[in-house]
Amino acid sequence: MRNLLKRFGVVLMVVPGLLLATQKITIIHINDTHGQIEAIQTRNGKAYGGFARVAYLVDSLRSEAEAEGRTFYFLHAGDALQGPPVSNMSKGKLDFELLNEMELTAMAVGNHEFDFGQENLNELVEIAQFPVISANVTDESGRLYPAFVKEEVGRERIIIVGLTTEATPIGTHPANVKGLSFLQTDSVIAALIDSLGYGKRDLVIALTHLGLQADSVLAERVPEIDLIVGGHSHSVLKQPKEVNEALIVQAGARTVYLGKLEAELKKGSLRGCSYELILLSGKIAEEPDMAARIAEAGEELNKQLGVPIGKTNVALVPGLTEAADELSLGDLVAEIMREETGAEFAFTNAGGVRATIIPGDVTMKDVLTALPFSNTVVVMELSAEQVQELLDYNVSLGPHSGGTLHLAGVSYEVEGSSAINISIGGEMIDPAKTYKIATNNFLAAGGDGYAMLKQGQNIYDTGTGVNSLLVRYIEKIGTITLRSGEE
Numbered sequence: 001m002r003n004l005l006k007r008f009g010v011v012l013m014v015v016p017g018l019l020l021a022t023q024k025i026t027i028i029h030i031n032d033t034h035g036q037i038e039a040i041q042t043r044n045g046k047a048y049g050g051f052a053r054v055a056y057l058v059d060s061l062r063s064e065a066e067a068e069g070r071t072f073y074f075l076h077a078g079d080a081l082q083g084p085p086v087s088n089m090s091k092g093k094l095d096f097e098l099l100n101e102m103e104l105t106a107m108a109v110g111n112h113e114f115d116f117g118q119e120n121l122n123e124l125v126e127i128a129q130f131p132v133i134s135a136n137v138t139d140e141s142g143r144l145y146p147a148f149v150k151e152e153v154g155r156e157r158i159i160i161v162g163l164t165t166e167a168t169p170i171g172t173h174p175a176n177v178k179g180l181s182f183l184q185t186d187s188v189i190a191a192l193i194d195s196l197g198y199g200k201r202d203l204v205i206a207l208t209h210l211g212l213q214a215d216s217v218l219a220e221r222v223p224e225i226d227l228i229v230g231g232h233s234h235s236v237l238k239q240p241k242e243v244n245e246a247l248i249v250q251a252g253a254r255t256v257y258l259g260k261l262e263a264e265l266k267k268g269s270l271r272g273c274s275y276e277l278i279l280l281s282g283k284i285a286e287e288p289d290m291a292a293r294i295a296e297a298g299e300e301l302n303k304q305l306g307v308p309i310g311k312t313n314v315a316l317v318p319g320l321t322e323a324a325d326e327l328s329l330g331d332l333v334a335e336i337m338r339e340e341t342g343a344e345f346a347f348t349n350a351g352g353v354r355a356t357i358i359p360g361d362v363t364m365k366d367v368l369t370a371l372p373f374s375n376t377v378v379v380m381e382l383s384a385e386q387v388q389e390l391l392d393y394n395v396s397l398g399p400h401s402g403g404t405l406h407l408a409g410v411s412y413e414v415e416g417s418s419a420i421n422i423s424i425g426g427e428m429i430d431p432a433k434t435y436k437i438a439t440n441n442f443l444a445a446g447g448d449g450y451a452m453l454k455q456g457q458n459i460y461d462t463g464t465g466v467n468s469l470l471v472r473y474i475e476k477i478g479t480i481t482l483r484s485g486e487e
Helices: 002-008 051-067 093-101 118-127 185-195 212-221 288-305 329-341 364-370 384-397 451-455 466-477 482-486
Strands: 010-012 024-030 071-076 106-108 137-139 148-153 156-164 202-209 227-229 241-243 246-249 257-266 269-279 308-312 315-317 326-328 345-349 360-363 376-383 405-408 410-415 418-424 434-440 457-465
Touching: 024 051, 024 227, 051 071, 051 093, 051 257, 051 288, 071 156, 093 118, 093 288, 106 156, 106 202, 156 185, 156 257, 185 202, 185 212, 202 212, 212 227, 212 241, 212 246, 246 257, 246 269, 288 364, 308 466, 315 329, 326 329, 329 345, 329 376, 329 405, 329 434, 329 466, 360 364, 364 466, 376 384, 376 451, 376 466, 384 410, 384 418, 384 434, 384 451, 405 410, 457 466
Parallel strands: 010 148, 024 071, 071 106, 156 202, 202 227, 227 246, 315 326, 345 434
Antiparallel strands: 024 257, 148 156, 241 246, 257 269, 308 360, 345 405, 376 434, 376 457, 410 418
C-alpha cells in the first residue's frame, strides 16, 4: 500500500479533533539540521540546539496547541543528513528515529538526503513514520516520493507540497542521483494544485528545499501558494518574508532556531498571523529521554573517535577570517592538499567545511564534524583557459556561496565578473601552459557547478580522504598555530 501511495504521490493525514469549531493553526518548523543531534558547544562554553532541545519545545508547543484546540504541524524543510559523526556513522538512521519520536508531520527531501546514496535514502524513508515528500523528483517510472499531504480542517483543506532543489545534481555527488530528474518546481506545483481541484477554501503550504531566492520566485509564479516553509539557504528570518501575498519562513540551520507561526485559518487563508523565531539556547530545557539516548550514542562514538590526535591554539573556522585568534580551515585544507600532492595550486569548496574546531585538544571526532563529507583528493591538469574559466565561475558565485573556493598557490584580482592578474606559484599565468591542480572528488565531478573540471586531463583520484589529510597534518605538526597555518 505504501508503494502505491508513493507512486500516486499522496498521503492522507488523519488528525484527531479536526472538526472542532475553531480553525486555529500552529506550525513549527526546522530545516537543514545536518545531523546536529547533539548540542553545539561554542568557544565560550555555551550550548545551542540539539535534538533534545527541539524535542522539548515540540512537546511543549504541541501540548499548548492541543489545549487551545489548534491544528498542529511540525515540519522539516529538508537536509536532515550530513553532519557530525554521531549522525553520519548511522547514515542518518538515528536522526530519523529521533524525528519519529518527535512525531514530525512531514519532511521535504533535501539535496543532502542523497549523500549516502539512493538505497540509503530509501531505507530512511521506510524507517520514517512521517511522510517524506517531494513532487519534483522522478525517475524513468515516475515520481519517487509522495508529492503532498492533505487533510480537512473543518470546512478548510490544507495541502502541503514537498519540493526539492533542481540543483541537487550539483549539490551532492552526481553518482548519488544517477537516473533521477529534478523537475522545474513552479510548473510541477502549479500542475499539482490544479489537478487537486484547487478551491477558495484550500490553504497551500509549500514545504521546500530550494533556498530563499528560489522560494521568492516560486511565490511570484504560483499565486495559489499561501505559505512557504523553506530550507537550503540556511536563512535566518526573524519575521516572514511576504511575496505576492505568500509568507516565506526559514529557520537558519543546525537546530539553532525553531520557527513558530500561529494563525487563524479562514477561507483558505492565514489570518492574524503571529511569528516567532525561537533561539534554542541553553535556557531551553532538554527532553530527558532523548537527551539520555543522544548522550549514550555520543559516549559510544567518543570511545572510537575521542582520542586526541593533536592540539590547536587557534579556532579553525569555516569561511574566511582575519581575526587574530582564528584560522580559515578551508584555506588550511587547500594548502595541505597542495603540499601533499605537489600540485601547483589547490582548492576546496567552502560548503565542505561545516563546523569550527575550537582551541584545545583535537580529536578525530572534531575533524569529522568539521569535514563530514567522505571526499577524496583528486589531481588533474587544466589548461590556462580552463583555469580562467574556473576562477571566473568562482567570482560569479560571490564570497558566501557553498561553492566559493578556498585557494592555495593561486591569487587574482577581480574586475567585474572576471578574475584578472592571475598568479600561480608567484608567476603570472602562462596562456600556453598546463597546470597540475588538486581538489576534492565532489568538485572534480562538477559539483557546485564546476563543470569545467570534468574536462580536465589526466584526472586521478588518489583515494585519500580530505579529512584524512587533515588528521595526518595535525599528527605531524602537533599543535596548529597561526604561524603554522600560514606557512
